[in-house]
Amino acid sequence: MQNAALWLDRRFGLKEHSIAHYAWVIVGIAGVVQMVGAAIRMAFGVLVDPLVAAFGWSPGSIGLAYALMSIVTALSSPVAGYLGNRFGARRTMAAGTMLFFIGMMWTSQTKEIWELYVAYGMVFGVSQALLLVPVVPAVASWFRRHLGLGTGIMMVSWSLGPALVVQLLAVLFNTVGWSQAFMFVGIVGTVTLTIVLLYFRNTPEEAGRVAYGTKSYDKPLVTSGNIFVSTQQEFQSYVYKTNAFWNLINIHFLGCVGHAVILVGIIPLGISKGLGPLTAAGVLTTISIVSVLTRFVTPVLSDRFSAKTVMFLSFLGQGVGVFLLFTANSTLDFYIFAVVWAIPYGGEGTAFPVVNRQYYGHSPMGSTYGWQLLGAGLGMALGGALPGMVFDITGGYSWAIGLSAAFSLAGAVAIVLLDSTHKQLIPDWPEIDTATGATAATVRSPIVQPESSSTGD
């Protein structure tokens, strides 16, 4: 095994060992952060009935806390991304861990509904952004090349982790009660996050290592010092001037509305078509399991081929696939839909770090990714609200299915209007000349954006 790894290192001309690389530790930590940070969000449904029983609050007013949390997380995402760039992902996530602890403890002691809104909706909402936004750009900085592989593995852990933790939380809520469960999750989660953050390093240089995929002829990148801060501001101003920056926020929004409608509406839709509750839940589980495959494959393919084409196919598949639901009436129809639709759905949002790398090179992507998650978060909030709203008005889900298709297909059209991902849009991040210590940015894109910068591949 070790011989094979060493052969691979020589074959690819890598500076540092490919399999025992510390980048995989960082990817693992990113998976743990997501598992702890997102599990309680994903388990919110389990919380509703105990709170109704304990306080007599309506499910709608409790659900408002979840909606508030989603919106607060979305709105905090660009700030979290900026803080990650400015102060480092580790410090930002440490602040997120503190807020996570406060949010969990306060929620466990909630007596009034407004306390739930502040503790869970706002404090926990901000902690989500501080924990989950900076970690992705930090992982990206650990990959000089093959970012798709790192992103793919991270995305798989992000979907499997919460799925496992949600089951544990459901048991916890039933055995020790909701208040004790929140305290338990708050303490165990905070201890876990603190331990993994001790091993987290913002950049390979901070850990005294080189990034994964660094070749012997690569010059090192600037990752700290005054020049890092000033150049970052300059590069971010270039990013804001590209069409892709604004359009990618738009695309993430459209894609997330498209699949949130289905993820929230598939169980009630299945039940309305005669499926049993467990069978309908199985459809959602099938979607989660099948989508793991494309969560991994999509960033890898995006890195290897055209990210734009891969994203377009994902959005197109997600939009066209929902038409199967118009004629779905039996259990088999729903499970066929689950398998067919989950494949493009899994690839909808996982290629964004790779696209950022292809457009903006090795410049820190915290702010850019944070803005994209703002679009995604608002899309998830809107898409989650649409099925119930449409059902209340029309008495059916046909309009919701149509809207899901329309949003996904609009996203596919917006992708066609992106610049080619084969062309970097801004200069590459400065490298250090090891001989002189001087810095120089490599301009790999056209000096001036061409008139036809908005055309496709």
Add this chain to the structure above:
Amino acid sequence: MKAAAPNQPTDSRSPELERFEIKRRPFLGFGLLMSSVIATLAVLIYFGAWASSDRIENRALAAGIHESEAESEWWEDGLVFACPLH
């Protein structure tokens, strides 16, 4: 195996980026984003107005009066007013 990381530069001079500029403003990207925002608002207003007119109609039917005589909330009036299709 651990490779030694290089020393980072200590000066604050920005690297040479002469001749690089982005002259055009991102009208297309920003325009697409705004189009989505406007289309989303239109969808919300349409369904909101639909829900509002249903609520007003149900109250009118329950009270046995005409829709125009039924009392409505400010947001119901606002949504119906904003939607050209209701």
